[in-house]
Amino acid sequence: QVQVVESGGGSVQTGGSLRLSCEASGSIRSFNAATWYRQAPGKGREEVAIGTSHGTTTYLAESVKGRFTTSTDNAKTTFYLQMNDLKPEDTAVYYCQADLTYTNDDGRVTREFHWGQGTQVTVSS
Numbered sequence: 416q417v418q419v420v421e422s423g424g425g426s427v428q429t430g431g432s433l434r435l436s437c438e439a440s441g442s443i444r445s446f447n448a449a450t451w452y453r454q455a456p457g458k459g460r461e462e463v464a465i466g467t468s469h470g471t472t473t474y475l476a477e478s479v480k481g482r483f484t485t486s487t488d489n490a491k492t493t494f495y496l497q498m499n500d501l502k503p504e505d506t507a508v509y510y511c512q513a514d515l516t517y518t519n520d521d522g523r524v525t526r527e528f529h530w531g532q533g534t535q536v537t538v539s540s
Contacts, residue, residue, distance in 0.1 A: 416520065417441035417529055419513045424534030427501055431538070435496040437511030437531055442518040447526070448473075449485065449494035449514070453507035453536075463509070466494050478504070501538045508533045 423435040439446050451463045465474040466485025475483060482500045487493065494511065511531040519525045 417443060417515055417517050419511060419529045419531040421509070421511050421531035421534045424509065424536045426537040426539065429502060429538060429540050431501050432497070432499045433501065433536060435498070435509055435511070435534060435536075436493055437495070437513060438493040439513050439515055439529070440492070443492065443515055444518065444524060445516040446487070446491050446494065447514040447516060450512040451485070451496045452510045452512065454510070455507040460510070464496060466496075498536070501536075503538050503540050506536060506538050508535050
């Protein structure tokens with residue numbers, strides 16, 4: 416059993432910063448990468464960023480380049496999305512899709528994607 420929990424959302428004013436966390440727990444063998452998505456009211460889900468366990472960011476949406484970065488902790492159990500210079504158009508529910516290798520209930524090593532529950536980010540002008 417694995418669990419992915421997001422945290423760090425909130426309300427800020429334009430120009431503010433937030434750091435979202437995506438933590439995996441359970442029989443995790445490796446947290447390979449985290450893909451961050453967001454969904455604004457009335458819009459489809461947008462891919463925002465991809466961070467790897469090597470500490471690199473392999474993708475950033477054009478709309479967030481220069482403002483958002485990804486990172487991971489030394490234990491590689493938590494990925495972060497640092498969001499700076501936030502704008503009202505960044506308002507959305509942010510989701511983490513975790514690429515996990517873990518031992519399942521049958522004792523098999525499995526690699527799958529697991530989603531966090533989402534966290535609300537609201538940026539006011």
